[in-house]
Structures are given as C-alpha cells and as structure tokens.
Amino acid sequence: MPGARITGWGTAVPDKVVTNTDLSLRLDTSDEWITERTGIKERHIGGTTSELAIAAGRAALARAGVTPADIDVLVLATTTPDAVVPGTSATVQDGLGIAGGAMDLNAACSGFVYGLVTAHGLIMAGARRVLLIGSETLSRITDWDDRTLAVLVGDGAGAVVLEATDGPSQLLGWHLGADGSLRHLLRCEHGGHLWMNGKEIFRHAVRAVLESSLTALERAGFGPDDVDLFVPHQANARIITAAAARLGITEDRYVMTIDRYGNTSSASIPLALAHAAETDRLHLGDIVLLSGFGGGMTWASAVLRWDA
Ligand code: UT7
Numbered sequence: 237m238p239g240a241r242i243t244g245w246g247t248a249v250p251d252k253v254v255t256n257t258d259l260s261l262r263l264d265t266s267d268e269w270i271t272e273r274t275g276i277k278e279r280h281i282g283g284t285t286s287e288l289a290i291a292a293g294r295a296a297l298a299r300a301g302v303t304p305a306d307i308d309v310l311v312l313a314t315t316t317p318d319a320v321v322p323g324t325s326a327t328v329q330d331g332l333g334i335a336g337g338a339m340d341l342n343a344a345c346s347g348f349v350y351g352l353v354t355a356h357g358l359i360m361a362g363a364r365r366v367l368l369i370g371s372e373t374l375s376r377i378t379d380w381d382d383r384t385l386a387v388l389v390g391d392g393a394g395a396v397v398l399e400a401t402d403g404p405s406q407l408l409g410w411h412l413g414a415d416g417s418l419r420h421l422l423r424c425e426h427g428g429h430l431w432m433n434g435k436e437i438f439r440h441a442v443r444a445v446l447e448s449s450l451t452a453l454e455r456a457g458f459g460p461d462d463v464d465l466f467v468p469h470q471a472n473a474r475i476i477t478a479a480a481a482r483l484g485i486t487e488d489r490y491v492m493t494i495d496r497y498g499n500t501s502s503a504s505i506p507l508a509l510a511h512a513a514e515t516d517r518l519h520l521g522d523i524v525l526l527s528g529f530g531g532g533m534t535w536a537s538a539v540l541r542w543d544a
Pocket of ligand 1: 383384471
C-alpha cells in the first residue's frame with residue numbers, strides 16, 4: 237500500500253490586525269486580562285473562508301511544486317462555511333481550478349487532524365495527491381458585543397499537500413474521538429452567534445489532549461519523550477501549557493502561536509505547523525505530535541515523522 241507524506245504547506249491570514257487594546261476601546265476588557273487568561277495579543281480579522289482557503293491552498297501547491305490539475309481530492313476542514321449549500325470546498329475547487337473531487341469536513345477545532353487522517357486514508361485508497369486545508373472566519377459568527385468570545389477568535393487558513401510515496405507513510409499513529417453528549421458546551425445555531433461554556437470546555441480539553449495524544453503515541457510505538465515537536469490546537473495558552481506539562485513536554489518542544497492569531501479553530505494547527513517549519517523548528521526525521529479538540533466535543537491526535 238502506498239504511504240503518504242506532506243510535500244508542501246501554505247498559510248493565509250487577513251491583512252487587518254485587531255489588538256487587545258483595540259478591543260478594550262469598545263468592550264469591558266483589557267490587554268492584561270486577555271493576555272493573562274488566554275495568551276492572545278492580537279488576531280487577524282476579515283475575508284471569507286473560501287478566499288482564505290484559496291490563498292493558503294495556492295501557497296501550499298506552489299511550495300509542493302504541483303499544479304491544481306494534479307490534485308485528486310480537496311478536503312476543506314471548516315466550521316464556518318461560506319454557506320450551508322454549496323459546500324465551501326466547491327468554491328475553493330473552482331477558485332484554484334482543482335481537477336479532482338472536493339468535500340467539506342466539519343469536526344470543529346479538531347477538523348484539521350480529522351482531515352489529515354482522512355487524507356492519508358484517501359491516499360491508501362489510491363489517490364495520488366490530496367490538498368488539505370483548514371480555513372475559518374470565526375469572526376463572522378461572533379457577537380462583537382460579547383467580550384467572552386470576541387477576545388478569543390481570529391480568522392485564517394493553513395493548507396498542506398499530501399502525496400503518495402513508495403516509502404513508508406509519515407503517519408505513524410492517530411486517534412480520533414468524539415462525545416456528542418457534550419455538544420451543548422460549544423454551539424452556533426443557523427444564523428446565530430457562537431456560544432461557549434469556556435470553563436467546562438477548558439476542563440475537558442486538557443484531558444482530551446492528554447489522553448488522545450498518549451493513545452496516538454502508543455499506537456505509533458512511542459511515548460511523550462520521543463516527541464520532537466508538539467503542535468497543539470491554539471485555543472488558550474493555559475490549555476497548551478497544562479497539557480504539555482502533563483505530557484512532560486518542555487517549552488522548547490511545543491509550538492505556541494496563539495499570541496498572534498487567537499483561536500482560528502481548524503486553521504490553528506496548520507498555521508502553527510507552517511510557523512514551525514518556517515522558523516526552523518522542524519527537521520527531517522522529527523517526530524511531530526498534532527493534537528486538537530473542540531466543539532462536539534471532538535478531539536484528534538496524529539503522530540508524524542516529518543520528511544517534508
Ligand atoms: O477552540 C476550542 C474551544 N474553546 C476553548 O478551548 C476555550 C476554553 N476556555 C477558555 O479558554 C477559558 O475558559 C476562557 C478564556 C474562555 C475564560 O477564562 P476563565 O479563566 O475560565 O475565565 P472565566 O470565564 O471564569 O471568567 C473569569 C472572570 C469573570 O468575572 P467574575 O465572574 O469573576 O467577576 C468573567 O466575567 O472574567 C470575566 N471575563 C472577562 N473580563 C475581562 C470574561 N471575559 C472577560 C474579558 N475581559 N474578555
């Protein structure tokens with residue numbers, strides 16, 4: 237069976253930057269509160285999910301050195317589609333000129349890791365190249381008068397190209413989980429605004445990241461000490477440091493980008509992964525642990541041997 241490997245990546249964020257100070261001018265909040273409780277300093281706001289996805293997808297294709305005609309399947313992870321119908325992946329397929337199929341995947345903030353496992357499965361089933369994008373415009377479902385959520389969200393997109401290889405697959409282990417009995421903790425009805433029980437999500441998130449990461453690592457035949465780089469979903473700096481501490485992963489071995497992007501849901505892991513690649517924190521052969529969690533609730537972890 238063919239293996240799969242990531243051969244390119246790309247990101248896109250809107251030009252407009254909103255700082256904590258900007259928010260504190262119109263909401264009862266402060267840079268101090270937001271920084272201490274979340275680690276966020278600023279976020280990018282604007283655009284549509286398809287526009288950001290197209291820009292990130294184009295960058296990933298260019299880096300991989302492949303054309304849209306080479307892509308067999310586009311998987312778009314998003315929880316903020318441009319419309320209910322059609323799937324936003326159709327707009328992205330058209331915008332990029334992708335020759336193959338296109339589908340949306342909604343697993344909230346776990347979407348990118350769910351998509352990564354799906355993409356590996358598609359390649360094992362015979363696809364030669366898959367473009368996987370996580371793209372979000374959470375700002376469009378946020379009530380900007382609600383300080384509890386307005387300070388958290390950001391917009392952006394990250395993409396990777398996965399290609400079939402004759403060598404071993406880079407995906408060494410994975411774990412996908414869900415508990416729909418917790419779906420009331422984070423939700424947005426049609427035409428409504430995002431609502432979240434932050435404290436409860438926080439509590440479940442640390443445990444979900446820990447247990448899911450350990451399961452994926454165990455399936456790969458590894459433990460936390462083998463992880464060269466931990467790339468977690470960026471929802472709150474305190475969740476990341478708590479989960480990393482329980483895994484025994486020190487600060488030099490995890491990626492934190494929440495300060496500049498806020499919570500970008502399914503875009504957060506590919507944005508953090510690209511940041512790591514571009515700041516020389518990813519090296520050939522590194523063991524990389526990705527772990528996400530979010531509405532549903534869902535959670536997902538993947539262990540990769542980096543060979544991009
Ligand atoms: O992407 C996946 C899903 N999302 C998450 O993973 C988010 C998980 N949860 C969190 O990150 C945190 O729970 C939050 C950042 C949302 C909130 O932090 P917290 O430490 O749990 O604060 P809290 O909700 O307990 O609020 C503490 C206080 C409250 O005031 P009182 O009741 O103590 O007087 C809030 O009203 O802070 C107040 N508060 C604020 N103050 C200033 C809430 N939001 C703000 C704000 N600025 N923006």
